[in-house]
Amino acid sequence: MPGMQSINQNLLADALPNFRNMGAILRIVLLVNGASLLAVIAQAVSLQDIVQRFIDSSAFLQPVLLSSLLLLYVVNDSLARLVYWRGVVAVMSLVVVITLAITYLGGDLYASAQENAIFHAWRNALLGSALTALLLFYFKLRAMSLSTALQDARLQALQARIRPHFLFNSINAVLSIVRADPKRAETALEDMADLFRMAMADSQKMVSLRREIELSRQYLALEKLRLGERLQENWQIDDTLEDAFVPPLMLQPLLENAVYHGIEPLSEGGVIEVKLQLSGSDLHLDVRNPCRGQCGVHNGNKMALENIRERLALQFDVEAKYTVESGSDYYHVHIQLPYIKEDPNE
Numbered sequence: 001m002p003g004m005q006s007i008n009q010n011l012l013a014d015a016l017p018n019f020r021n022m023g024a025i026l027r028i029v030l031l032v033n034g035a036s037l038l039a040v041i042a043q044a045v046s047l048q049d050i051v052q053r054f055i056d057s058s059a060f061l062q063p064v065l066l067s068s069l070l071l072l073y074v075v076n077d078s079l080a081r082l083v084y085w086r087g088v089v090a091v092m093s094l095v096v097v098i099t100l101a102i103t104y105l106g107g108d109l110y111a112s113a114q115e116n117a118i119f120h121a122w123r124n125a126l127l128g129s130a131l132t133a134l135l136l137f138y139f140k141l142r143a144m145s146l147s148t149a150l151q152d153a154r155l156q157a158l159q160a161r162i163r164p165h166f167l168f169n170s171i172n173a174v175l176s177i178v179r180a181d182p183k184r185a186e187t188a189l190e191d192m193a194d195l196f197r198m199a200m201a202d203s204q205k206m207v208s209l210r211r212e213i214e215l216s217r218q219y220l221a222l223e224k225l226r227l228g229e230r231l232q233e234n235w236q237i238d239d240t241l242e243d244a245f246v247p248p249l250m251l252q253p254l255l256e257n258a259v260y261h262g263i264e265p266l267s268e269g270g271v272i273e274v275k276l277q278l279s280g281s282d283l284h285l286d287v288r289n290p291c292r293g294q295c296g297v298h299n300g301n302k303m304a305l306e307n308i309r310e311r312l313a314l315q316f317d318v319e320a321k322y323t324v325e326s327g328s329d330y331y332h333v334h335i336q337l338p339y340i341k342e343d344p345n346e
Contacts, residue, residue: 015080015084015143016079016080016082016084016087016088016091016136016139017136017139018076018080019069019072019073019076019079020073020076021316021317021319022317022318022319023316023317023318023319024139024317025069025073026318027139028065028069028135029065029069031135031138032061032065032131032135033058033061033065035131035134036054036057036058036061037054039057040053040054040057060102060103060106060124063102064095064098064099064102064124064128067098067102068094068095068098071094071098072091072094075094079091088133088136091132091136092129092132092133092136095128095129095132096125096128096129098128099121099124099125099128100121100122100124100125103120103121103124103125104121143314170188170192170222170225170226173188173222173225173226174188174189174225176225177225187221188221188222188225191218191219191221191222192222194215194218195215195218195219195222195252205248206245206246206247206248206340207245207246207247207248208243208244208245208246209241209242209244209245209246209276209283210242212246212248212249212250212251212252213235213237213251213276215249215251215252216251216252216255216274219252219255219256220233220255220259220272223259227259227263227264227269229269230263230266230267230268230269230270231259231263231269231270231272232269232270232271232272233271233272233273233274234271234272234273234274235274235275235276236273236274236275236276236277237274237275237276238276238277238278240278241276241277241278241283241339243341244278244283244339244340244341245340245341246283246337246340247311247312247315250285250308250311250335251274251285251287253305253307253308254287254305254308254333255272255274255287257305257331257333258272258287258289258331259272259289261291261331262289262290262291262331263289263290265291265292266290266291266292270289270290271289271290272287272288272289273286273287273288273289274286274287275288278339281338281339282336282337282338282339283336283337283338283339284334284335284336285334285335285336285337286332286333286334286335287332287333288330288331288332288333289330289331290329290330291326291329291330291331292329305333308322308335309322312335312337316337316338319337319338320335320336320337320338321334321335321336321337322334322335
């Protein structure tokens with residue numbers, strides 16, 4: 001499909017972590033320092049000794065850790081293009097080189113007089129490479145545990161598109177206008193085909209925001225065949241987002257929830273408000289709809305919307321947020337995610 005590109009986030013179980021992702025960086029810093037603290041506790045003889053040993057080890061550990069993260073940040077895109085095992089070797093090699101360099105530059109600052117300098121340097125390099133391997137294994141396990149969300153996303157989307165009442169209602173709506181308005185009926189069938197096509201597309205690709213908006217408008221157009229003037233929509237789109245890329249089928253399930261659990265139960269109908277804006281380096285997406293009584297997500301869409309949460313966590317970690325606000329007469333979903341621009345060289 002046009003408007004798709006690969007996403008260099010920690011999407012696949014055989015992909016390196018994104019070393020430019022704030023969540024990945026925080027996890028690395030916390031895990032490395034946690035491992036250091038455990039090693040110190042295992043060797044210490046008193047509480048005071050724990051503090052002193054941790055300070056001494058941090059004097060060497062922090063320069064190595066921060067230098068490694070800085071270098072990995074710089075070469076992140078190059079690492080992402082490597083085959084996984086080569087990427088692992090490259091990351092471990094970079095850590096070993098930085099560890100040796102800082103050990104030699106530090107000289108007597110990091111090695112005691114009784115310790116062989118060469119042994120001290122290569123011991124640190126070995127420990128650094130071992131810890132790096134464990135961290136990469138952790139990120140691989142994490143990606144494997146979350147990557148089922150991608151497979152589920154496509155299945156959920158496909159099931160939603162072929163849901164019997166949606167399919168039958170759409171077909172009946174098309175049949176009702178096929179003679180009176182054949183052009184509109186043809187457009188409706190094309191919209192249905194696009195929904196199926198997107199549902200079966202590669203869920204490991206990012207799609208252009210323009211395409212996601214177009215698909216969502218097509219979905220609402222199909223529902224308008226059934227609901228008529230009861231379904232109104234109000235779009236507010238920041239023009240600066242023309243080149244943005246987002247995860248596929250992120251907006252449409254929100255609109256589906258707004259239609260089935262917001263607009264449809266209201267005899268007078270209502271307006272679905274969609275707002276897309278850029279704030280700093282983040283894209284903000286808001287979907288708001290009226291509802292009656294106990295507003296919320298019912299079983300029909302709860303799984304699909306939860307899947308959006310999982311995909312955002314997998315693709316962007318702590319850099320994405322999904323929040324819901326509901327009242328007695330409205331339901332509001334807010335999504336914040338990094339602004340990813342189209343690369344003209346792709």
